[in-house]
Amino acid sequence: MTDTPLMALRGVSQVFHTKGGDVPAVRDVSLEVGAGEVLCLVGESGCGKTTTARIAAGLARPSDGFVEYNGQDTRAMSADRQKDFRKAVQFVHQDPYASLNPIRSIFGALSAPLRRHGLAKSKKDAWEQAGRLLEQVDLTPAENFLPKFPHQLSGGQRQRVAVARSLALNPKLIIADEATSMLDVSIRVGVLRTLTKLRTELDVGFIFITHDLAIARYFGTGGKIAVMYLGRVVEYGDTAEVIENPQHPYTKALLAAVPEIDPEHRESHEHGLRSVDIPSLTALPSGCTFHPRCPLYRQGDCDTIEPRLIDMDDREVACHVVAPDPDLTVETEEAKS
Numbered sequence: 184m185t186d187t188p189l190m191a192l193r194g195v196s197q198v199f200h201t202k203g204g205d206v207p208a209v210r211d212v213s214l215e216v217g218a219g220e221v222l223c224l225v226g227e228s229g230c231g232k233t234t235t236a237r238i239a240a241g242l243a244r245p246s247d248g249f250v251e252y253n254g255q256d257t258r259a260m261s262a263d264r265q266k267d268f269r270k271a272v273q274f275v276h277q278d279p280y281a282s283l284n285p286i287r288s289i290f291g292a293l294s295a296p297l298r299r300h301g302l303a304k305s306k307k308d309a310w311e312q313a314g315r316l317l318e319q320v321d322l323t324p325a326e327n328f329l330p331k332f333p334h335q336l337s338g339g340q341r342q343r344v345a346v347a348r349s350l351a352l353n354p355k356l357i358i359a360d361e362a363t364s365m366l367d368v369s370i371r372v373g374v375l376r377t378l379t380k381l382r383t384e385l386d387v388g389f390i391f392i393t394h395d396l397a398i399a400r401y402f403g404t405g406g407k408i409a410v411m412y413l414g415r416v417v418e419y420g421d422t423a424e425v426i427e428n429p430q431h432p433y434t435k436a437l438l439a440a441v442p443e444i445d446p447e448h449r450e451s452h453e454h455g456l457r458s459v460d461i462p463s464l465t466a467l468p469s470g471c472t473f474h475p476r477c478p479l480y481r482q483g484d485c486d487t488i489e490p491r492l493i494d495m496d497d498r499e500v501a502c503h504v505v506a507p508d509p510d511l512t513v514e515t516e517e518a519k520s
C-alpha cells in the first residue's frame with residue numbers, strides 16, 4: 184500500500200499477566216487498512232482477534248508496538264486528535280444485547296453520542312438524526328423503532344441498532360467483532376447485506392472479525408484478509424485470492440473445516456492435521472507454533488525457528504516449507520561453506 188493507510192498496526196504485541204503465567208495473546212502483528220477498505224481477521228477461537236481489534240480501536244494499550252491513524256502514532260496524538268480518533272473509529276460488539284443499555288430506549292441509545300459530541304442541537308434534531316441512522320441500517324419506519332427498548336427487538340434488529348449507533352459520529356472505520364455470529368443464519372445474511380451497503384455508500388472502512396471463512400469471503404471480497412494463529416498472522420493477502428488459493432497449511436485446514444454440504448466433495452475437504460488440539464498460549468511450541476499440527480512439518484527449521492511473514496507474489500506467508508525465508512537459506516549455505 185503506497186498511500187498512508189487509514190489505520191496501521193505496527194509490530195503490536197499483547198501479553199496478559201495471569202496467575203497461570205504470561206499469556207502472549209498477540210505477537211508482533213503488523214496490519215494496514217485503507218480508507219473505505221475492509222480487512223478481515225480470521226482464525227480459531229483464542230487466536231487473538233479480539234485483542235488485536237481492541238488495540239486497533241484504542242480500547243487497550245499494547246505491551247509492545249503501536250497503532251497509527253492517518254499516519255500518526257496514536258500515542259503521540261494531542262488530546263483533540265485523540266478525540267477525533269475515538270469518534271472516527273467505532274467498535275461493534277458480538278453481543279448487541281450486552282452493549283445496549285436495557286433501560287434506555289433506542290432513541291436514547293442513538294441520541295446519547297449525538298448529544299455528547301454536540302451533533303444534535305435539540306431533542307427534535309436528535310430524533311430526526313436518530314431516525315436517519317435507523318434508516319441507514321434498514322430499520323424502517325424509524326418512528327416505530329425509536330421509542331422501543333432493546334428487549335422489544337429481535338437479535339438482528341438489536342445488532343442493526345448497535346451498527347446505527349456506531350454510525351452516529353460519522354466514523355471512518357468500524358471494527359466489527361463477530362458482529363453477526365450470534366444471529367440466525369437467515370438474519371445474518373440480512374445484516375451482512377446492510378453492512379456491505381454501508382461500506383459502499385458511506386465509504387467506511389472495516390476491520391471485520393470472524394471465525395467463519397464463508398462470512399469473510401462474503402463480506403471481505405475486494406479487501407484483505409489476515410489469518411491468525413496463536414497470536415500471530417500466518418497469511419495475509421487479498422481475501423478472494425487467499426480463500427480461493429490458500430498457501431499456509433493452517434489456512435488450508437481452516438478452509439477444509441468449512442462444512443461441505445455436498446457429500447461427494449466431503450472427502451477432499453479433510454484437513455489433514457497431525458493433531459486437532461490447539462496448544463496453550465502459556466506453553467507455546469518451539470519454532471513454528473503450528474508445527475505440532477502441521478501436515479507439512481519437517482524436522483529442522485519448523486521446530487526450531489519461528490517463521491516470519493515472507494512476501495510471495497500476491498501475499499505474505501509465514502511457513503518454512505511454503506515460503507522459505509531467503510535469509511535462512513543464505514545462513515544455511517554460509518554454514519555449509
Ligand SMILES: Nc1ncnc2c1ncn2[C@@H]1O[C@H](COP(=O)(O)OP(=O)(O)OP(=O)(O)O)[C@@H](O)[C@H]1O
Nearest residue numbers: 199201206208227228229230231232233234235464
Ligand atoms: N484480559 C485478559 N486476561 C488474560 N487473558 C486474556 C485476556 N483477554 C484475552 N485473553 C486470552 O488471550 C487469548 C486471545 O484472546 P482473544 O479474545 O483475543 O481471542 P479471539 O481470537 O478473539 O477468540 P474468540 O473468538 O474466542 O473471542 C485467549 O487465550 C484469551 O483467553
